[in-house]
Structures are given as C-alpha cells and as structure tokens.
Amino acid sequence: MFSELFYPRQAVLVSASSSExxxxTAVEYFMPVSEKPPVVALSLHNTSLTLDLICTSMEFVVAIPSEGxxxxxxxxxxxxxxxxxxFAEARLTPMRAKRVSAPLVLxxxxxLECKVLSYNSSGDHTVVVGEVLEIHPPKEEREGEPLLFNLGGKRLFGFKQH
Structure with missing residues (x-):
C-alpha cells in the first residue's frame, strides 16, 4: 500500500556489469538529484542482482525507455x-558505452552513463547515488515518449507533451 501512494512514476531500465x-532491471524508484553536476539516485531491493553488480563495479547505466x-x-x-x-529475453540490444562497462540500451x-558516488542501505532497499558521466540524448527519429510506470497494477503508459 505504501508505495502505491506514489504512482505513477517514471520507469527506467538500469544496466550493470561485472567481469562475469x-x-x-526495471526501476521505478528513480530521480534526478542535481543538474550541476548531473546526479541521479535510484533505489534497488537489497536482494537485487543489479545492486550486487553496481556495488562491485561502482558504475551503471540508466536507460530511459519509450512507450514502445x-x-x-x-x-x-x-x-x-x-x-x-x-537483454535477449526482452529483445533489447546492448551497446558499448563510452565511459562505463555497463551497456547502453540501443x-x-x-x-545516462553513471559512476557511483555513494550507496546506503535504507530498510529493504539500497539507495544508489550516481554522477552522470555521459548523456546519450534522444535522437529525433526515436518514436514514443518516456514511460510512466505503475508496476503495482502491471500497467505502463506514455505521455505526450501538448
């Protein structure tokens, strides 16, 4: 019930890598924290494989998915x-990043390529704060708008600017 009070939220995908x-993963607990320098924060469940990979590599990628x-x-x-x-199951294409080992999502x-500034366990989740090292902005030919996320109801929807 608690987290449902805050729906809808922006959906992002977060990738992370280690040598193995x-x-x-999809993350709904995500927010920008600072513009100068650009910093983001996300919160991952303490049992998350992605969290383990982020804490090992100290870097990650945030991919902003569109409604498609x-x-x-x-x-x-x-x-x-x-x-x-x-990546294979979701039919997504990993792409080499410029500054981190985690892949971009084509x-x-x-x-957003990010390096970890800090992480802190907060209950059943860990908050990860990352500095954005490289931004790969939208290309004009991309279709769709960023997603809003309502995983509690398993619904996702895009939004249009008027």
Missing part, C-alpha cells in the same frame, strides 16, 4: 537476471 555477468518498450520493461522488472539474459529514448 551483465544484468538489466512496455513489454520489455515489464519483463525486466518481473524476472530475475540470475537465470536468464534479460532502443531506449536516452541513456
């Missing part, structure tokens, strides 16, 4: 990367 594993990626976001948010390759509206 790459994972991609609804099914991929739901898959990434409801399955464990411990047993499957989420199909995303935009991608």
């Amino acid at each position: 594993k790459t994972n991609l 990626l609804n099914e991929a976001v739901l898959l990434c948010g409801t399955t464990s990367g411990k047993y499957i390759d989420k 199909e995303a509206y935009a991608n």
